[in-house]
Amino acid sequence: MIEVTVESIRVSLINQQRLVVLREDGTQRYLPIWIGPFEAEAITMGLQGTDAGRPLTHDLLRNVLDELGAVAKHIHINALQDETFFAQVVLSMNGDSFEIDSRPSDAIALAVRLGVPIYVSDDVMDQAGQLPATEIEGDDLPASGGIEDQLGVFRDFVEGLDLDDITGEA
Numbered sequence: 001m002i003e004v005t006v007e008s009i010r011v012s013l014i015n016q017q018r019l020v021v022l023r024e025d026g027t028q029r030y031l032p033i034w035i036g037p038f039e040a041e042a043i044t045m046g047l048q049g050t051d052a053g054r055p056l057t058h059d060l061l062r063n064v065l066d067e068l069g070a071v072a073k074h075i076h077i078n079a080l081q082d083e084t085f086f087a088q089v090v091l092s093m094n095g096d097s098f099e100i101d102s103r104p105s106d107a108i109a110l111a112v113r114l115g116v117p118i119y120v121s122d123d124v125m126d127q128a129g130q131l132p133a134t135e136i137e138g139d140d141l142p143a144s145g146g147i148e149d150q151l152g153v154f155r156d157f158v159e160g161l162d163l164d165d166i167t168g169e170a
Helices: 037-048 057-068 104-114 122-128 147-159 163-167
Strands: 002-011 018-024 030-035 071-081 084-093 096-102 118-120
Touching (some): 002 037, 018 104, 030 037, 071 096, 071 122, 084 104, 096 104, 104 118
Parallel strands (some): 071 118
Antiparallel strands (some): 002 018, 002 118, 018 030
16 A cells, blocks of 8 residues: 555646545655545645535534544545546544545545544556656757747737737727
């Protein structure tokens, strides 16, 4: 199992879907998981320690675990099937261990409230883990003249605009 931390919650500018980004500890490899807007908000509130006034679903689960004397040990994102991630909340109570099936987003929202580790199976990270794209260095630019030539068409367009015509001035 690979320990990860919640690096960020992101929103797609195209379709407004949310993405939780988990980063492998000690490396640059990360695991993006699409999640719902309510779960994204729950994770964000847990990370920020925001109090909603009344218990939200993940706060309720935390309170139930406390009242029952159960201790969450960690969460484990343990499978990826047909582009769907699966997770388990690993609990201990009265000397027994329990693995409770969960959506990763709900398990992460609970984990950030409880301060327990988040783990990802090696297989899942191998299937869906990603490394950040390398940045283009000056030496890596195309031999056709580099970025200046590529942007030339846009520069010509902007320089050719007649801004007086837009404002109605002559």
